[in-house]
Each structure stands twice: as C-alpha cells, then as structure tokens.
Amino acid sequence: MDESALRALLEEVRAGSVSSDDAVSRLRDMPYENLGFARIDHHRNLRTGFPEVIYCPGKTVEQIVAISERLASNSHKVLATRISDEAAQALTARFPGAELRTPARIMVVPGDRPAPEPTDALCYVLVVCAGTADIPVAEEAAVTAAEMGSRVERLFDVGVAGLHRLLDQMPLLTGAAAIVVVAGMEGALASVVGGLVRSPVVAVPTSVGYGASFGGVSALLTMLNSCAAGVAVMNIDNGFGAGYFAHVVVRAAHA
Amino acid sequence: MDESALRALLEEVRAGSVSSDDAVSRLRDMPYENLGFARIDHHRNLRTGFPEVIYCPGKTVEQIVAISERLASNSHKVLATRISDEAAQALTARFPGAELRTPARIMVVPGDRPAPEPTDALCYVLVVCAGTADIPVAEEAAVTAAEMGSRVERLFDVGVAGLHRLLDQMPLLTGAAAIVVVAGMEGALASVVGGLVRSPVVAVPTSVGYGASFGGVSALLTMLNSCAAGVAVMNIDNGFGAGYFAHVVVRAAHA
Amino acid sequence: MDESALRALLEEVRAGSVSSDDAVSRLRDMPYENLGFARIDHHRNLRTGFPEVIYCPGKTVEQIVAISERLASNSHKVLATRISDEAAQALTARFPGAELRTPARIMVVPGDRPAPEPTDALCYVLVVCAGTADIPVAEEAAVTAAEMGSRVERLFDVGVAGLHRLLDQMPLLTGAAAIVVVAGMEGALASVVGGLVRSPVVAVPTSVGYGASFGGVSALLTMLNSCAAGVAVMNIDNGFGAGYFAHVVVRAAHA
Amino acid sequence: MDESALRALLEEVRAGSVSSDDAVSRLRDMPYENLGFARIDHHRNLRTGFPEVIYCPGKTVEQIVAISERLASNSHKVLATRISDEAAQALTARFPGAELRTPARIMVVPGDRPAPEPTDALCYVLVVCAGTADIPVAEEAAVTAAEMGSRVERLFDVGVAGLHRLLDQMPLLTGAAAIVVVAGMEGALASVVGGLVRSPVVAVPTSVGYGASFGGVSALLTMLNSCAAGVAVMNIDNGFGAGYFAHVVVRAAHA
Amino acid sequence: MDESALRALLEEVRAGSVSSDDAVSRLRDMPYENLGFARIDHHRNLRTGFPEVIYCPGKTVEQIVAISERLASNSHKVLATRISDEAAQALTARFPGAELRTPARIMVVPGDRPAPEPTDALCYVLVVCAGTADIPVAEEAAVTAAEMGSRVERLFDVGVAGLHRLLDQMPLLTGAAAIVVVAGMEGALASVVGGLVRSPVVAVPTSVGYGASFGGVSALLTMLNSCAAGVAVMNIDNGFGAGYFAHVVVRAAHA
Amino acid sequence: MDESALRALLEEVRAGSVSSDDAVSRLRDMPYENLGFARIDHHRNLRTGFPEVIYCPGKTVEQIVAISERLASNSHKVLATRISDEAAQALTARFPGAELRTPARIMVVPGDRPAPEPTDALCYVLVVCAGTADIPVAEEAAVTAAEMGSRVERLFDVGVAGLHRLLDQMPLLTGAAAIVVVAGMEGALASVVGGLVRSPVVAVPTSVGYGASFGGVSALLTMLNSCAAGVAVMNIDNGFGAGYFAHVVVRAAHA
Amino acid sequence: MDESALRALLEEVRAGSVSSDDAVSRLRDMPYENLGFARIDHHRNLRTGFPEVIYCPGKTVEQIVAISERLASNSHKVLATRISDEAAQALTARFPGAELRTPARIMVVPGDRPAPEPTDALCYVLVVCAGTADIPVAEEAAVTAAEMGSRVERLFDVGVAGLHRLLDQMPLLTGAAAIVVVAGMEGALASVVGGLVRSPVVAVPTSVGYGASFGGVSALLTMLNSCAAGVAVMNIDNGFGAGYFAHVVVRAAHA
C-alpha cells in the first residue's frame, strides 16, 4: 500500500465521503480474497506487475482449480507451475483454452485482459542451459518470461567441457538484454557466460547430477562463488523465478 | 572476443594489411597484460563495461600496488575492495588522489577518463539493510554502484522485527530502479521487500549473526527460498557483486 | 516422582503400614504398564497434565491398537498422530467413537473422563500458516491444542510476500494468548509475527519447499535466527509439539 | 500499528483536527527515531511490552552509546547484551547508574520509569544449566528475565550423567512457571526436564563442547528432537531470547 | 597373519619340509576362497573369533546363497543380516535348518560345529531401547550377541521423557556386563544410562525420527557428545556391530 | 581450437582461398552438430582422443537414440552409460551390433573405425573394489577403460577388514600401470593400495553403505584425506570417469 | 542410586533408626556437594568406579582449583584434562604432589586412597596412533587408562600408507585386552586394526588434518563406517573417553 493511495483515502475520509470505519474496512479487505485454504492476492498485479502464479506442489487438485477459477474470474491470465498430470487434466477440463507447456510443466490459462505488448525484438531474454537434462528447468524459465511478455531465445547444451559450442554463439550472447543460465553438473557455465557479456546474468542451479552434486547444491555453490561480476543466483530448479527476474530486467530496459 | 572484432581482423588479414603471424600475435596479446602473478584484463572495460576491480584478500601489498599501477597507466579508475589498512596506506602514498571509503573498505583511485555521466536522478539504486552490523556490506554495495555511475539511496536498519520502519518508506522503495537488500540475521527482509515492489531485488546475505546463523548460511538459505518473485541472491558478504549487478540493471533501464 | 509422594510413602513405611519391600515394589511398578514392546506411561497425566500421545510412525497397526486399548482402559482420551490409513481403520473398527481429523492425520478416541473445561473465549491459541501446503502441519497443531482444551483460531496463507494479508488481521494477532506460526518456504513469517505481538510465538518449520529448502532446514534456520524476541522453535513438521506447547502456555495464562 | 490506533487517528482526520498530511507524517515518524546507522524503535515498548534491547556485536562503541542515549532520553531502561569491555566502560562513563552483570555480559542502565512490579514470589522462572561452562549463557537468560520483572531461580551443573543432582531438586522444578534449560554437551537435559514437569521448557543449546559438538549444533539437534512435549528451542547461545520468552510466559500466567 | 604362524612356517621351510614356493603359495591361498564376486574369509574365525557375517544389501540373491553355501561347507554357522524376503526364502529353501529372526531381519543357518558354551547366567548383555520404533535395530543387536554365545536381556521403550521407566530397572542395568543402548529420537538415553552404570555402554543411533533427526545424525551427535564416560558409539542403525562389540566385551569378562 | 589450426585457416584467408565470411562460418559450425536439445561434439575425438560418451540419466529414450544415430553416422563407437532397460532395448533394436554390459549398465555400439590397437599386455589398468556391492561401479570403470583400448584386470572384494586378501595379490598390484580403487564402506582401501604401489591410483567412492556413509560422502572424504601420495579422487559412483582417467594415463605410458 | 542402597535406607526408616525427614534429606544431599557453579559428584566413585574428572575448558582457574580442593578433601585422586598452563600452575602451587603430563595436558593430583592394584601385566590396553600429530590425543588416552589402573602399551606413527610398520607389531596387537586407535588423516587405521585382532577396538578420530578433513569429521565418518566388526567410536579428540572405556573393558576382563 503506497503513500499516495493512503493519502487519497485519507482525503476522502477528511472530506467526509468515506467514513473511518469504511476506510479501515477498505484497507483490510481490498487486496485479496480469502478461500480459507488460500488468500488470493488480486492486488499483486498492481503492486508487482504480474498476477499471482500458482505453485502447485502441496496443493490438492481441488485447491488448484479453485484458485484458478478465482484468478480467471478477475480476468487474470493463470500460470500454474510444476503441475501434475492429474491437475493439468482438471484444469484442461475446466478451462477450454488451457494449455500445458512441456517439458516446462507449466499450465497456461489465457485471461481476458489483452496480452502485454511484446517487447522490442531487439530486446530479448536468452535462456542458456548446459546439458540436455537441464532443459525442463530452462523451459520453465523460458515459458515464464515469454508468458509475461518478453521475447525469448534459447541456447541449449553448451556446457563448458566443450567450450566452442558456446563461443561460436557470441552474437546471441552479447545481444541479450538479460541471460538466464541453467546448469546442474556444470555450474561453471554461469561464470564463463558472465565473463563474456555486459548484461545481467541470472544463474539457476538444477538438481541434475549424481554423487557429490547433492541435488544441486554443488552447482548452487559454484554459481554463488562466481568471480564474474554481474551474476546473481536463484534457488535450485527455480526456473520460474529466473524467467520472472529476467523479464523484470528486460521490461525495465524496454520501458 | 566477439564476432565483429574477429571478422574485422580477418578482413585485414585477407587484405594483406595484417600478416597471419601478426594476427595470431594480436589475438593473443591484446586483451591483457601478464605480470606473472596476475594477468590484468585491460579488455574487460570493452567487454563488460567496467575495468577490472582488485579483490585484495590473498594478494600482497606489492601485488596490489603493481596491479593498480598497470590499471592506472591505462587511465582506468581503480577500485580495490576489502583492502587492508597496510595496503590502503601504500596506495595512498602511491596515488595522491586515492581515497579510502569506510566502512565499505573500498579504495578508489580516480582514472583519467571522464566519469560516466550520472544516471537520471529518477533512476536510482536503493541499498537497504536490516541491522546496524550489516552496514559495512551495504556500503560496499552502495559505493560500488555509485563509483560505476549510478545514483544511490540508502535505507538502513529496517529489519522485519519492526516492520513499520520499512513500511513508512514505501515511496523510496517503489521508486527504485533496482534494490539491494543486505541482511544477516533477518534474511526475511528480502522476501518482504520483494513482495512490495516491481523492480528487481538483489539479496546479499551477510556473515553477521551467531549460533545457527552459520556465518551467513542461514540468511543465504532464507533468501534463496524467498517466495517473492523478482529476488536473486549473491554470495555471502558480496556487497561488491550486488552493487555491480544493480548498476548493470539500472544502466540498462537508463539507456 | 516428587518429594511429597516420596515423603508420604516413607511415612507409611515408618508407621509400619507399608513394608520396605512393598515400598520398593510400589516405587518401581506404579507409573507405567509394560507391554514388552512399549511401556505405557499412565502416570504422565498426573505429571505433565495430559496422557501419553501415540506417535504412530514406526509402530505396527497391532501395536497402535494395543497401546490405545491400554490407554482407553484407563479412561484416557487417546490421540494418535501421523496415523496411516490402515491404522486409522483399525482404530475406527475397535473404538466406535474414534474420529480421524484430516488433514491433520490425528485419530481421536474420546476417553471416559470429562473433557477439560474449555478456556475462556478471550484466551485462544492462534495458528498461522504461510502457504496452503503448510496446512497439514498447521492443522496438527490446531487439533492438538483444541483436543487438550484450548480455544483455537486459524489464519492460513498469509506469507510475507503479500504482507497486507497478514497486517489486516492485527486484532486477531494481538488478541491471541499464544501463537503458532507454521511455514516452509517463508520461515520469515515467524520474525514478522514476533515483531507485531506481545504473546509468545512458537515457530514450526515445515518440510514444504524444494531445492535449497532442504526438507525444512532453511525454514528452521530462519526461525532460529529470528531477531524478534519472544519466538521459540520446534522440530521440522512438529505441529503436535507446537500445539501442545501453546496449550501449556494458554492453560497457565488461563489458570 | 494496531487497528485501534489507526482508527483513532482516522477519526481525528475526519473531525478535521488532524490534516491528512499530518496524519501521513505521524504514521511515518512516530514509532522510531532515525540515527542513520540505526532506527530506534521507541514504539516497541507499547507493541511488545519491553523497550528495544541493544545487541552489541557488530556495533561500534560510538553507536552503542548513541543508541543508549536515545533510549534513555525516552526514559527507557537500557539493556545492552554481549557487550565488550570497551563499550561497557564507555557506558559506565556516560551513565552513572549503569551496571555490568557478569558473567552474563549484560549492561543495565536503569530508566526513569518505575520498574515493573515484580511477579508473585510463587511464580518464577527457573534457569537450569548442565555444566559449569554453560553458566554465561544461563546467566544471560537469568539476568534478562529478572530485569524484565520476573522472579528468577537458578539450578546449575545438573547434567544427565549424574542424574541424582537433578532429581533431588524436584520441588524447585515442578514449582516453576517456566523453565529455561541451557546445555552444550548435554542437550539431553532438556528432554529429561521436559518429561518431569508441567510447565513450558525453553531449551538453549550452547556452543560449549568440542569435536562433534560443532559449536552447539549437536545440542541444538538433540533439543529439537526431544520426545518430551512442552519443549521449544532457541538459537545457539541465545540466553537473552530464552529469558525474554520465559518472562513473557510468566507475565501471562501472572496477569 | 601373526608372528607365531609365520615363524612356524619359516621353520618348516628351514627344515626343508616346505619349499619356499609352497610357502609363498600357502601364505597367499590359505585364508580365503575366491568366488570372483566375493572372497570369503574362512580365516576370520581364527583371527577374530567368529566367522564372516553376510551383510546382504547390494548382494544378489544368488550371491547370498553362494556365499552361504561356501561358509556352511566349512561347517560355519551362517548369519545373514538385513536380508530381503526374497533372499530369506532362497536360503530357507536351500538350508532346511535356516531360521529368519524378525524383526531383526537376520537369517541364521546353524553350522555343524558345536555352539559356543553359553556364558555364565550372571554375565549378560543388556539391550536397551528408547522407543517402540527402535526395536528392529535393538533386536539386530540382541540376536547377534545371542547367536555369538552371550546371554542377552532386553529393556525396551524406556526413553528419557519418562525417566521412571528406566530408573526402576536399576538392578537389571547395574548387573549387566555390557549394555547396548539403541535410540533414534532420544539419543540422550545413552548419556543417562552411562551415568548410572559401571559397565561399558555401546550406543547405537537409529534412523527413526523426522525433521531435524536427519536420518539418525542427531542421535549420533548426541551420543558422541555424551558427557558420561564409558560410552562408545556405532554407526547409525548398526545393531549388528553393537551386538558383536558387546559380546566381545562379555566374552573377555567371562574368560 | 588450437593455435596451428587457427594459423592454417588464417593462411588460407590470406591466400584468398577462403573468404573471411567462410572462415567465420567454418570456425563456428565445424565442431559440433546441433539437434536442438543437444549439441553433439564431433570434434571431441580429435581434441581429447575419444568421441563423446552419452550419460543417459535425464535424457529421454528418443534423445538417446537420436544422439547415438548422429555419433554412429560419423563412424564413432557409441558408449551410453547408466542406461535404463527401456533405452537399452531401443538401442538394441536400432543398432544390431549393440551390446549391453552388465552390471556396468553401459551400452556399446561398435563404430566403423578400426578399434584402437590394444595396449601392451604388460601395461594394464587394474580395477580393485572393496566389497561385492561395489562391483557395478567397478565394472563401469573396467568396461570404460577396456572399450577405450586398455587391457584391464580385476581384483574384487578385497576390503581392508581382511587385509590378507589384498596383500597376497602384490604382483598384480605392483604390475599395474594405473589402478582404480572402488569402495563405499571401506574408503580406506585407497590409502592402503596407494601406500603399496608406484603407479597412480584413482579412487572412486561409491554410494554403497548405510547410516553415516551418507550416500558415499564418507568414502569420498576418506579418500580425499588419504595420506598416501599418488592418490586422486573421482565423484561418487563415477566409474566411467575413473576408467577414462586410468586409460588416459596408461595410453600416455604406452605411447 | 541403586536398589540395595534404597532398600537399606528404607529398612532403617522402618526400624525407626532414621526418620523420614532425615531419609529425604540424606537421599538429597549425600551424593554431591553444591559449590553453586558446580555440583561435585562424590558418589560417582561408588556408582561408576572412578571419581569425577575435571574437564577444564570453559572453567575459570578459580573454579578448577575449588573443585580440585573439594575432590582432594574427599581423598579422591584428581584428574584435570585439557588444562591450560595457567590452571596447571595454580594447581601445582596448591597441591605439592600435582604433576602435569605432557603432551596429554592432564594434571594429576594423587589422592590419599591407595592406588587400585595394577592389572595383570598380561592384560594391557594398547594405544595406537597413525601419525606424529595424533600423539597428544593418544597420550590423553594412555595417561587416563594408566591413572585408572590399567597397564598401557603404546604404538605410534603406524599409518596405513606404510602398512608394514603396523604389520610387524602383530604380537603387540593381538595380545592386547583392549585397543585404542587414534587417527586424524588416516581414519582407516581403525578398520585395519579391527580386522586383525579379537579384542574390542575403541577408535578416536582427531582434528588433525586440513581441507576436507573438516576438523576430524572425515576421520569420524571413516571410523563409523568401518567394516571391521568390534570397532566402536568416540567423539573427535576424546582421548580421555577412549582411555576410560578401554580401562573399563580391561578391568572387567581382569576381574
């Protein structure tokens, strides 16, 4: 709740057009809707520029459908990440336009509001991944950024053990407004990319690997210790967060 | 080494104005200078937009002075981070214009090149920290971003245990083009800030704390698990990286 | 075994009404019943104010039923936590009044003894949780406190990434005699709540999350490092312990 | 900021006795005082029942003195924990009535406000510790609870390897309204005490120990895994937090 | 290979009754039998007092049967620990006298050699466990010690949260020649027992528990940090090792 | 891309036989083939002496088949490690000569190129493992080294708890040109072997074990701390890497 | 407090020779002496066979002297482990017969009671260590066992990287009644020794080492995972505990 909104409301109170009881009530009830098991943050769209996204694990199919209905009824586009097959089928049955993006495992239900105007073709998010097994997380980032309105390019399977595969894509790398680097066994890729470009790099460790990869911890540490300035890190497997972050950067650059 | 530079050089070779021996030699020798114990990357300014920064720990005073001299002789501004008192005195003696920023522990030696034009006053990096003990890292971020050319604002000691101290600064928060959140014992601050703003948030855990803070690991984990989208994380105590990253985002938005 | 009980027994010995052999025997045999695989602590009700609760994992269905029978035959109310479907069915078949509380996974078999008089309506335990996926643990806490005799209120899905959902429930928060905060990905919630209220806060990390949440360790560490005084922490997913602790605090305040 | 305060302020705005500009201003400025390096939360006394306490590590002597002066100028009692000798001397020089409690390392500067009326003599916090080396943390808890207004009893060096030392103090244990258990090498003490009493137990692991004690982690884990219901845990060495928590429980029981 | 055996062999070589080639050969081939996938150590019986025991996980059913056959053909009693149902059925089919001990999951195939004479009835191993869920590991210890020839007593479900269940068994505790303490959530039990008795205590952490029990690590650390002298620790869930160790101690005391 | 290749290409450009556009293109496209989900590094054979090997986990059956086809079409021998049954069947159906090596779980598809001449019979890789359960990883190492062209010997089930099983194989140990030591519960074996031989030892920890073996971490740490010089370590379960490394050493010695 | 003592006391009560008040009092006061900061367990000698030992870290010099005085005044021999130079000087000044054992860092103050009769010369504790840097811990074990009354032999610097140094001491190894194995970088030594002997082996990891030795954790894990049956483990650097444990085993064997 920002200062100007508060000030406007207070002016109304002072002018007598709003009672103080109403003001308290409005301040409390406006921004979300309480389903008991979830409080849907309809205000998030105004506050952060994008409606709430449903993170599916730990929610029942019924809960996912109910939240989707409430979001959709407010005309929001619905994004449901890491969705199970069962929940995907339920959403498909409920929303004819719903579409499951694989291998990202993101369900997209189009909203009534017009899509954000796509960013300039020259201003794109580049999603890079080190190995084939990292593609699902990379796609989660790519689909997220694209659904939010960014142009997205992909560069997959360019691990540092075969460096030439990366180096011959320099124009694609240096042209990006923001880069997402996704890697499990080759966390080093974030450092290498970070040293080659001017734009911000968002690194996403994946849980791909075995033995001392420790479910992504090794890649996470490698990325956190990157000596290349301009690299920031997301939680393990958090493709959604990286795509979101990259879009936010590109949106700012585009605006 | 980007494609256009390679192409230009190859054209010169083809035109006969450059021999292939010279070309090989130029490709090899151009971008850096070898001091034996260090290879100074003079090319970084072109590649990433800012000259190499000296990370002092593990380098002898003599090495720090020598690297500074080589950078300065190329007219670069010199930034030396986490500098010891002894090395700071040596640099002050060697470079009359050198200045030590405390409590950031960054030595700044101005270069001959004109400073980058400051960004628009409406486009600023905001550095937020949770507690008084987090200030040195927050200042490292603030000084870095400022020396690189960003306008910087500060908001210190606004931990989540006294939330009103943060909430009454909403205009400062929502107006920032990028936000650095620095916290040791209150890693939660990154989530809270991330939920209030539209701009990207760079979270820096600090090693401040005791017991189960594990030298910053707890804050790091808290930040990585943030549910607020738009938050990315740096290594523990890496104020420099956060300031650099925030500047890169603001520069893009400003450009 | 407290001093007064010992003193009384010794007096009987001295008076000759109890032989020393009998005294030794009574001291040894009185407080529990040995089933071989379990020693049921019938004395716990007197010592700590509530009968033994059955923690089901690792016990066979037969063992759970047998322990329930022994507790019930002493007129105790039986609580069996984290019960499997199979064991729940067996208890339902054996005890007509048994009831399974979902999603808490607690089986309740009413005892013959009159229920404890409910606490004053003004004196309640508030159970808060950050996300929908945290509800099973939150319900374990709520059901436990309620079955022990506390009035319980619930406030679910109020994570810090959408702070207004929490802040507009201030009266509910400040009115509670004890608060249980349950969170997996948003361990920060305990700090935020702790900074807003006067009453003791019991924080329960959950194993909800992915990547660097490490099965609840991140939330646990966040909670342990809370800067808000008045916050204490339970084991990961230990909703039972939190509900019990909160009830103990409320009972004391009520008494 | 609770609902009734907001409502009162809004009424004044509505009545015209406060302008909306003033209201915004008051909402923003009232609760704390900004020293630049610190934002002193004068409002905390109302919100949580006790003024802000100064955690000294990471603060300069100048900062500690400045914060103390601002708190004292508001008539608050000042508590400064884990204070260095140097800072203690500075406070002693500045505040004639200041007193250093050893081995708790807490500096107490009495405030002008009358002390809270002591709790009933029958309603006390009991601080138990396992070994002699745990005493500094135990004293931090004891001094904190006492300064906040609780009656405090101590029971030191009663580790479980010599159980009779604990068992013969049953009346002291069962009579306490809240118990703080402090232990480094013998985290088991919390379980044992928790199984003997009805009142809530706050367990504090200490960093005392060697080898696989891992700076208190072993004791922390032991305490978190306690099978005795009614035990909650604080951060390693957090005697202050435990004393504060125990006082809050006792205050509620006393009220 | 001990000195006297070497000396005897050398004497034979010197006497000419054994050629040096034969001696080398004998030294190499005598002590075990090579099945390719396993080298069965027939010499272990002489060296350590008990034949090789088959640890089943990671071995195929065929391998387990083959090793059992080779051991049995040397008249050894066969013990196969942590055996799967499938392997147990195969051994039962192959060896008529084979018997599966549950819940210890140890298969016993009696050998032709006469059983070791049982130890004196007054000289027994006591196996103590904290909770019902710890019984499988406790039984692994008990069956192992008994099969090796020790008299074994059991004392189950005597966790420290109900201390009287343990204390009234003092004669059983103080009379044991060696004690095995098995506990998952109540690692503290080893310290408590260790402080009550004169005999050596072998502590076995179990993987029973949840949350911060970390698969037995918490119990392991608790036991390693025991302040009671006379306590040594085995690997998590290593009931076999504890039973073996306790028998070795008792055998020495008996001899 | 090495200097001489670059120099040659530049000469062609200079001679006019290659245009600079072609040169750029050739530099970029030559070394690999882009399938979208994978970039097959056909150049690796020249650069490192062996074609790319397919690490199967995380790849779909379709992807594994497609990569195999592209490698085979370049006449390379195909090695696919840790292959699932399903993928193995698909490769067998597609490539008549394909053969699954168990228990190594490596699929081998012979290529058209003549096999590398086997190394001298006197120059062999020895693969040693500690226990029967370590055999799958040991076989992965053995098959890899053999397929690459090394002669391989095996020495299995020679754990340090029965040292004579190892010591009587001294000639086999001292004769090897490189030794791979594979162990899970007996990481110590690498130290023991390392102290007995002159040749390099590559140690591979396995995830075999239970409790405090932590999925191979204990063996990994034991091996890293080996006091025997001449021992280097691979990732947990990385039999492929160890076989590859040992072959590289032997190839050098053989050349 | 064992059953027979309780029974005797009860008999006296019954006979009227002891009042119940006296009995309560005696039960409470007898076994220890309360110094406020320490409760000296004079009863431990009867209960566990050896008086309390002073673990010095975390105790002040004054506390160490005071506890020593109380123990000595009860005629106990005083052992103070890990003593600082300052405390050692204070004890030497106070007790003329006190003697500091280096490098074990144990102070011994002889008591008035006659020394326990030494064990049979044929029945000894063997203390083995892997490297020179492990000697202080090994000596702590050796001095402890010797002061308690065991005959002790030493075998130092016999790490597994030079196995022959160990193997040629087979008679010393096989003759011991109990063996303490002390190792930091070569935790494997415990497995090797355990596989060679019949007697119980107590393994002590030391914090000697660097890098991935993690202050003794690697050695600890190696020892816990030992495949040699008959090996139990102590806390890191706990030479005292190992010496105590070994003595207890030998005493039993000797009795």
Added chain:
Amino acid sequence: MDESALRALLEEVRAGSVSSDDAVSRLRDMPYENLGFARIDHHRNLRTGFPEVIYCPGKTVEQIVAISERLASNSHKVLATRISDEAAQALTARFPGAELRTPARIMVVPGDRPAPEPTDALCYVLVVCAGTADIPVAEEAAVTAAEMGSRVERLFDVGVAGLHRLLDQMPLLTGAAAIVVVAGMEGALASVVGGLVRSPVVAVPTSVGYGASFGGVSALLTMLNSCAAGVAVMNIDNGFGAGYFAHVVVRAAHA
C-alpha cells in the same frame, strides 16, 4: 613388501644362510626406523619411488629436525612441506644446503644421491592457477613435481571470468603431459581445461574465497562434478599431492 623379496628371503632361510629368527627380525625391522614419536619409512623410496616427505603441521621443531636428520643420514633428499618460519630456521641452521621455497613453504635439503635425470624437455607438468591468491598452493605443486624430477611450466591467473587469458595459451596446454589446475573461487577452471586437452588433469581446490566458498568446499564440489572426462581431484590445498601425482604420470609417460 613384495613377493620377490619375500621369496628371496625364504630361499635364504631354506638354504640355512638365514635362521628363521633372523628372518622374522629382518622382516620386522628393515623397512623403517622407530624414533618413538615417528617411524621413518626408509623403504618407501623403493616401494613408491620417492623418499618420505615431512608434512610439518602438528610436529614440533625438534621432531622435524630429528626426522630430517634420519632421512639425510640415509642420503635421501628431504622435503618438508608447510613449514613454519621457526622450523625453517632450525633446518637452515642444521643443514647448510637447505633452501626454503616461497611462496610454496617447502624446505628442500639436498641428499647425497644423484638427482633423478630430468625428464625430456618435451614432457612437462603444467601448473595452472585461477587467481593470484591461489599461487601458494600452485607453487607447492610446482616445486614438488620439480624436486621429484619433472620439468614444470606455470600458467597463473587465468580464471574463467576472462576466458581469453586461458585460450591464447592453447599450445602450452595441449603440449603438457599432465596438468595441475589450482583454483579456489573458480573451480570451474578444471572443467574448462579438461575439455580442451588430451592429457590427465589433476584438480586442486584451494581454501581461497569467502562466504559460500566454505574454505574450499565449493571448489572441491565443482571439481568433483566436472563433466570433462579426464579430471581427478585432490584434497583442498593439497598442492603437494597434485605435484606428486602429476610427476608419477609424467614419469610413466617418460619411461
């Protein structure tokens, strides 16, 4: 002790020229010399090709001098690693030819035996390090390999964040017979180098770094997870081990 030596000795015994007592004695005493605190392995030179090296930490100056004297008296070259200034001065005083190599911190005392013939100039060990702060460990590797007889080349400060510094040294990289890669914050360097060359790569993580570098653990994990085949890993900071290993590989290739 290898088979042929044993066989020869046995032949002497058989021939009567050696008594069996003498044989036992010779087998036991020959290979090392017992100083009590250390057993010097004079036999190691024959067994592994290089005399014992003194690892100084944990040894007193007196012990280091004594061991050096014994090694020198057998004409061995003495290498003392990680030596303190104090011990270095003592060795310099004792051995006129002794020389301290900085920054490797290795003391070299030349032996009487002729130096091993240097390897072919075309066959060299290349030591690569990522940053200036990694140089001490890199030098430990370089000095070790050189003192053992390898030709050594150095390539320092070539971290992946400025990849061109590495790539323009391709001839030096591809020409090496073995490569040591030393890195703390840029563990990725091992992967990058491994992907560029045919020769074996020995990776050494260093403890250089801060925050989530965890004293070298991050670099260690990065290196263990390298996707480049042909990379093996040493303990953190173990420059000695890497130099030794690389020499062993080169010696084999040279032989």
